[in-house]
Amino acid sequence: NDDCLLTRGKKYSSARWRLDGRALQKLPVHMGLVVTEEEPSYADMASLVVWCMAVGISYVSVYDHNGIFKRNNSRLMDEILKQQQELLGLDCSKYTVEFANQDKADQVLNCQSALKVLSPEDGKADIVKAAQNFCQLVAQQRRTYTDLDVNVLDNLLSSTNGFPDPDLVLKFGPVDSTLGFLPWHIRLTEIISLPSHLNISYEDFFSALRHYAACEQRWGK
Numbered sequence: 001n002d003d004c005l006l007t008r009g010k011k012y013s014s015a016r017w018r019l020d021g022r023a024l025q026k027l028p029v030h031m032g033l034v035v036t037e038e039e040p041s042y043a044d045m046a047s048l049v050v051w052c053m054a055v056g057i058s059y060v061s062v063y064d065h066n067g068i069f070k071r072n073n074s075r076l077m078d079e080i081l082k083q084q085q086e087l088l089g090l091d092c093s094k095y096t097v098e099f100a101n102q103d104k105a106d107q108v109l110n111c112q113s114a115l116k117v118l119s120p121e122d123g124k125a126d127i128v129k130a131a132q133n134f135c136q137l138v139a140q141q142r143r144t145y146t147d148l149d150v151n152v153l154d155n156l157l158s159s160t161n162g163f164p165d166p167d168l169v170l171k172f173g174p175v176d177s178t179l180g181f182l183p184w185h186i187r188l189t190e191i192i193s194l195p196s197h198l199n200i201s202y203e204d205f206f207s208a209l210r211h212y213a214a215c216e217q218r219w220g221k
Contacts, residue, residue: 020206021055024213028167030059032189034181035197036173040064042072044197046079048170050087051205053113059163060115065179067119076117116163120180165189168212170205172197190215 021027033048045062052060062069062076069076134152137143143152165185171178171193178186192208194200 017051017054018056020209021057024209026213027055027209028057028212030061030164030166030168031057032061032063032166032169032181032186033197034169034171034178035062035064035069036171036175036177036179037064037196037198038066040068041198042069042076042079043083044200045069045076046083047087047202048197048200048205049080049115050083051202053084054088055206055209058113060113061118061163061166061182062115063118063181065120065181067121070117070119073117080115114163118182122182168192168208170194170208172200 031052033045033052035045049060049062134143134148166182166189169178169181169186169189169191171191173196176193178191190212192211194204194208
């Protein structure tokens with residue numbers, strides 16, 4: 001069956017992945033994939049992105065603290081397209097991805113899922129830039145300092161322009177930190193730590209989704 005595929009030694013079908021996503025009580029709309037390890041794997045990250053697409057996650061952000069994926073985003077995109085063919089087979093046309101990076105080299109493929117590749121410059125530096133922009137608006141008397149609130153700062157920030165804040169972050173590696181991944185946007189985000197993204201299996205990925213689906217988010221209460 002052309003719809004069947006082999007991943008980490010077990011066969012799945014794209015229909016099975018869709019059913020997996022629908023079976024969860026809740027599914028993140030935007031997932032962050034954060035690698036704290038020193039040597040990121042393009043192949044393993046591409047598998048994670050394709051799995052996100054296959055279960056129905058609409059927005060995916062990829063981040064490593066050295067900015068390796070962002071500097072080599074074309075290599076990552078090539079690997080994602082390869083994994084789509086290998087993992088989804090004839091069904092891959094249903095899972096097109098928008099490569100929505102900040103630079104001018106964006107690739108848009110009739111998007112169904114949207115992907116951003118981020119680095120530390122897209123986090124803390126954006127907060128500084130937002131503060132500078134707000135100060136400039138105050139100096140121009142277009143704003144007053146009492147106008148600054150959560151919504152205003154959200155509008156000034158650009159890292160996830162067009163993206164909702166992440167619902168879930170999967171953090172890979174031994175470091176007990178997200179190492180600068182969108183510090184403003186993840187204030188309400190569920191963070192699940194996994195030992196490594198290297199050779200990660202679909203079972204590990206889906207187990208994290210099940211854990212997220214079972215979590216009760218109290219929104220700081």
